[in-house]
Amino acid sequence: TTHYLFIVVVAVNSTLLTINAGDYIFYTDWMWTSFVVFSVSQPTMLAVGAIYYMLFTGVPGTATYYATIMTIYTWVAKGAWFALGYPYDFIVVPVWIPSAMLLDLSYWATRRNKHAAILIGGSLVGLSFPLFNMVNLLLVRDPLETAFKYPRPTLPAYMTPIEPQVGKFYNSPVALGSGAGAVLTVPIAALGAKLNTW
Numbered sequence: 001t002t003h004y005l006f007i008v009v010v011a012v013n014s015t016l017l018t019i020n021a022g023d024y025i026f027y028t029d030w031m032w033t034s035f036v037v038f039s040v041s042q043p044t045m046l047a048v049g050a051i052y053y054m055l056f057t058g059v060p061g062t063a064t065y066y067a068t069i070m071t072i073y074t075w076v077a078k079g080a081w082f083a084l085g086y087p088y089d090f091i092v093v094p095v096w097i098p099s100a101m102l103l104d105l106s107y108w109a110t111r112r113n114k115h116a117a118i119l120i121g122g123s124l125v126g127l128s129f130p131l132f133n134m135v136n137l138l139l140v141r142d143p144l145e146t147a148f149k150y151p152r153p154t155l156p157a158y159m160t161p162i163e164p165q166v167g168k169f170y171n172s173p174v175a176l177g178s179g180a181g182a183v184l185t186v187p188i189a190a191l192g193a194k195l196n197t198w
Helices: 002-020 035-057 062-083 097-109 114-138 143-149 173-197
Strands: none
Touching: 035 062, 035 097, 035 114, 035 173, 062 097, 097 114, 114 173
């Protein structure tokens, strides 16, 4: 019981850290232009925290539990903005849970092998997370219109919404985000597991 209470406390705090890993990513004004940054920072934060606490308890399912707490906490933040009069689409809540389920599955299927959880699970998180979230972003109604109509009061001048230039630099933000996320998630998750053994 103490283990799970500990996870709840840390998962709530790590949600704040995850949000701050790309604060503007949650908002409609920058989500398209920053999708690759999002695809690196968010799965990395998810994999590191989830693997750390999954190995801490040794129980498959902990990663999904961890991601669920993050999701609930972020929906509360979305509700707060909505209560302030902003549109429902103003904040996009990342889809963490399916990727965390893949991480749990790899840990369970390999009979709780922590190296497999890091290598296989970390790769699955890095590859799947951008795909799930691109679908999530496609459901948002006209992000640019929302961005200009409802600018954030805390938005700095240098982050004023601009026309997305994604197509000029690379053909597929999903492919680039998935590749970068998968490559970077594994070594950083391994570092998290190493810290767990200390």
